Amino acid sequence: MIVAVFGIFLLTLLVVTAIAIVRSSDLFSAVMLSGIFSLLMAANFFVLDAADVALTEAAVGAGVATVLLLGALALLPTDERQGNRHVGLAALTMAANITVIIYATHDVPPLGDPAAPAQQHVAAWYLAHTPELIDIPNVVTAVLASFRGYDTIGEVFVILIAGIGVLFVLSGGRDQLLPKRPEPTLNTALKHHLIPQVVGRLMIPFIILFGLYTQFHGEYGPGGGFQAGALVAAGLVLYSLIEGEQAALELTPPNLLFGLALGGALLYGAVGVIAMLLGGTFLDYSVLLSDPIAGQHLGIIVIELGVGLSVTGVMLTIYHAFASRVS
Amino acid sequence: MAAVAEIVCWALGWVLLTSGAAFVLIGGIGVLRMPDLYTRIHAAGLTDSLGPILVLSGLMLQVGNPQELFKLAAILLFMMITGPTATYALANAALMAGIDPVPAESSRPDREQVR
Amino acid sequence: MEILGHYHYWVFAVLLMIGFYALVAKQNLFKKMLGLSILQSAVFLLYITMAEREGGTAPIIQPGVADQLYSNPLPQVLILTAIVVGISTMALGLAIVVRIREEYGTIEDDEIRRMDRRP
């Protein structure tokens, strides 16, 4: 009951925020509202018992996405020339879609129905067998890293291709790929503000520490490679904000970041290939060690590390690709 | 003895949580109703520090194990550091951008008259 | 209870359409990207809603608690993947928007169209 009431409140705010994002003619406000949208979405996920997803949505949606949107917006005009086109077409499609969805969801099991097919079969099997087959408390991590580890390697490559793509697209019309030496005149925003700088310096180690905790605690609580990667990347973005782009690029050279991204993805792939060489199928961690459960643990730890490295590398590569670009 | 401690904890928690909730709420109302930017920052800045302190301390009285206590303390610490910093940075940025903190008689386009 | 049970799905439909409206009707390419992210978030909501279970808790098994019900881990895993896919698409889309702005000087779709028509 509490879930339903909380949910309804959060969802209503969510709809209001979404409408405001679309209506706002100032793109900067729209970006801030979309940060709020992500926080609301994350809170809603938490209320719906999806702790891992909530953490990811907060770190990726509210943290990294906002930073990326701002980085891109710095290179774009910030006001939208109002004017809508195809409103008729949009309204027609929307009406059709809403009808279909209402029709479709009228018959689906209501929220929280324990007899729903989605709660049976595969899901029930995961919950019942994770303790004996993989033996880690966080079933989400078990499914993500082992049962559906093939999806997850795909996910790492999605993010890797995004990094490669951003570098490739933004290097168009420029004669260098990775930002080597940003312009000295680049405005370094918070660099000359003492208090944020001191506090930021104080915070960064804790953020990275917390990221590492999330990385290695992912088997026991909400967390894992993606969340950790996004948090560490966010911490290093904060460094770039308070110390300036130049200092950040000196601390983490672009080549290092890109190498981390590639290396993380390869590390994940290597685990799969080693499993193949040891006589299992791709990503079968059970063959890694003589004890299948220990093998699963090892495999999950290593691939989560690969995911974390890759996500950190890609997120920062993308951020710097935007931030070091002078419009 | 234990029972007394429990009741004290409960009562204290109740007081802390309710007063924290009240502060939070007052902050929300202040942010909405105050007439100009700096007064809004004032309302938000004060309650953003005090509200969480009270609410989180109230929650601390409920926890069962030291690990959770530590996490709550860490949240509290971070919020105490970051809240005022954010408020300062915001006010500073607004000042730098030329928004006048002294309410002038001439109506500025960026300030609405709330009455 | 009927309303409470399906409210999440309605909000999913509404959010989907808000995002869709931004994609179709808005001319600003950056706004279109924001619309796309709303569209994708709506789907996240659909999946997470179906994972919820009455009386359940997050699928992290608590040692020593017998008969605890847990919500469904599978849609949550899928959405973890989908969130990452979403941010990847957004990053790439933003990079393309930035390049379009550099090449055309604007990010309004109809102006770009006009420029393309007379080369």
Place this chain on the structure above:
Amino acid sequence: MIIVASIAIFVTMALALLRGLLGPTVYDRVLAMNMFGTKTVLLLASVAFLYGRSDFLDLALAYALINFIGVQAVLAFVQKAAGAGEES
């Protein structure tokens, strides 16, 4: 009693969101965003207790950190934009 606190936090979130929608200046919106973020942290902490899963306080911690970074990024952007405006 945690429910009372949660409801107050909910209402405050709504008020902050309203301020974010009304503006009028950019800084009002940043203020609203910051306030919204801190209230979300409090909400998560209280909901974690309501659900009896106080081991999920990690999430609240993560939100607190992310929120700080978000506000700093927004301010950096505003000042960058303002700086560019003065120069031109």
Place this chain on the structure above:
Amino acid sequence: MTLASQLPALQVVVPLLTAPIAAAMRPRDLAWLVTCAASLTAFAIAVALTAGALQGPADTSLRYDMGGWPAPFGIALVIDSLSALVLLVITGSSTLALLAGRRAMALDIEPHRQPLFYAAWLTALAGLCGITITGDAFNIFVFMEISSLATYVIIAAGPERRALTSVFKYLITGTVGATFYLIGVGLIYMMTGTLNLEDMELRIAEAPSRGPVLAAAGFITVGLALKAAVFPLHVWLPNAYAYAPHTVTAFIAACSTKVALYVLLRFDFMVLQANLPEHAAQFAGYLLPLALAGILFGSSVALFETHLKRLLGYSSIAQIGYIVLGAAMLDRAGLTAATLHMFNHALAKGTLFLAVIALGLRLGQANLNLSNLWGVGRAMPWTMGAFTVAAASLVGIPGTAGFISKWYLVSAALQQGPWAVVLVGVILISSLLAVAYLWRVLEPAFFADSPATLSEPIAHQSWAPLVILWLAAAANVYFGLAPQLPVELASRAAAILTAGHGAAELLP
């Protein structure tokens, strides 16, 4: 496990894991080499898998459990005749395009960007193979996004600025398509509790209610139709093809829409129609008219198009219409024709775009308006000769691969009762239109006077594109004269698709 039993995984893993290596390659020429090697390996694996699929009874399929977890709990790979056919198309077109396009890509893309470009190419290849080979509904989404994002990147490499606007449109459309697909999968998951396609097929029959599943079928069909550029959802396609680098066009035109169509067929026939009688009518009722309209629309627009690549793009929309038409007949003959046409159209269109690579090297990358092609047939007889062979195949002249699939399509259409006349009529009219629009290219190319620029010495001529081009043209003729391999694969595929499906019993 033996190497042979690891092949299904290697089909995806080889290009996927080579991608980061290619991205890190220094010196840069190595990137192309590594990419070619990976693509050739993938092609060899596809050939081996096809050989495996052709052995044994028609419904034979090879399975591979990722991570050692049995389906439906883990992700299973499934290789049958249908996926083998599509794998051949993907890996073959990628390899041919890479081999033919080296020089063109060296001119189009600055050296420092090339490793990234080739990494994206390999990722696209791996993504397309991954979609084809998997037996899991959500895994299809993941690999669809991998291939889509990578495809956006390689299209954005186009030399003109309009490549950017085209790719942005494609990105929006593609993401909406993928999102719709995801909604559909979610709704089916709600009703069945599984993500494995075969398991879904079994459990849909027991679904507590039909409504959500039917709506899901609608979402999935629309989403995939967006990706496959089925008329009227084709708007992104002509410009994306036209402004991509020619080599990229040769790759994606041959296979990316085919893969979306493949998923559409697989989902609609193997999962939904077997247990959902309403869906068969829904599928045919909506898609048949759209297919006919698409065939006529694509051909007619191509008739008035003045840019060579856009002309070929609109022609693709018509050809996609043929494939959908075959599928919408819902019977075994129609499906044979549809899958066969996937193969043959990929061959013909791929060859045409390989010829475009050679033309681009000679004429300049951007000068591909039809007016630039005057007299080009005399200056470049070998290139335009191969172009003519492929054009004949596209039209369906006897002796070419295109004829075989048109023949199967017409014979399938003739069995459609009262509608047969309309269907055959549309196919014939569209073939005539195809003759007309291709004639608009070929006639001035061979019979008009060539402008002075063409007699200038050739700066970038090399033999590789021509050899590859003629190899592809020869394949068009070979599969026209000896069509056993694709026909066998296609008829086995149709048997698999219609297995357990009510309409199949109507036919021999």
